[in-house]
Amino acid sequence: MKRGLFKAEAIILNSLDYGESDRILTFYTLEHGKIRGIAKGARRSRKRFVGNLEPMSHIDLIFFHTEKSELMRVEDAHLIESFPNLKVDIDRLSRGCYLIELVSEMTREGQASPPVFQLLSGFLKVLDNGGDLDVFTRFFEIRLLAVLGYLPHLAGCVVCKNRPDEPLKKFSSERGGIVCRSCGIGVPGLVPVSSGTAGLLAMAAKLDLDKLSRLKVSQAFIDESERLLYDFIKFQIGKELKTKRFLDKMRSASVRA
Ligand SMILES: [Zn+2]
Structure with a gap:
């Protein structure tokens, strides 16, 4: 994967609190397979991700990838399916x-x-x-x-x-x-x-x-x-x-x- 902004369809496999306000997430994506990323401020600013980063949810994910880090940066997430039942x-x-x-x-x-x-x-x-x-x-x-x-x-x-x-x-x-x-x-x-x-x-x-x-x-x-x-x-x-x-x-x- 090159440096840049990407879009992917993803299922959230795992979500861990990290530091004061961040979350580290594992996704299984249609386009890139399993990837891991960090959502900065995910726990502080509820508005930004409005509960779209819960495990098992099916989302449209926008992330930034740099070659320097194993973790991509989660920029945005939109819910496709939350599987409420x-x-x-x-x-x-x-x-x-x-x-x-x-x-x-x-x-x-x-x-x-x-x-x-x-x-x-x-x-x-x-x-x-x-x-x-x-x-x-x-x-x-x-x-x-x-x-x-x-x-x-x-x-x-x-x-x-x-x-x-x-x-x-x-x-x-x-x-x-x-x-x-x-x-x-x-x-x-x-x-x-x-x-x-x-x-x-x-x-x-x-x-x-x-x-x-x-x-x-x-x-x-x-x-x-x-x-x-x-x-x-x-x-x-x-x-x-x-x-x-x-x-x-x-x-x-x-x-x-
Ligand atoms: Zn035999």
Whole structure:
């Protein structure tokens, strides 16, 4: 990126208070991928950004970039979509936070990928409109892995390439896909997955949002794919996601209640 003033369509991934009155923000933009910037006086002058710099919001961003600083300077922000329902319902909000943390952790700064932007803005809209939270979170994970080029091997064995007829298969994040019984011997951390779930995940990885909305899934799919996908994501990024821990805590609290 050259020195100068730029315009971008952005989703706000993160916002941190900085110093007396500034904010440091992370954006995922359609044009430039993930970028970070500073909004000077964002907390002092409410008029200037009028609440347009909240995490998850979809905005038109104007920023100034100099080669000297890693942080661009936020000049202006206009709200395109605030996803109001997402932000008032704790179940939706926590899923939305999970989506943005996932994008933040799985992407690198300065690598543009319009499909990632489209995916994130599209799924935030679905969650805001009342789409099934668990189902769409799983679909988001598999689609994000697919567009970033991390899709695990879900048809047949990733090691020997055979397609053994096993109704209950085993998945290895370390190997990057399903392993057959003999290739799975001695491999730690295998995750069980039924043929149905593996097939549906492979299909969902290729579908756009419109077609995904028409897929019917079972509770078994939701449970199996959650475990498999999160295990794989954790292996890829090398750590737990903060929002996942929060989601698990919320779930165990609601089971106890
Ligand atoms: Zn094998």
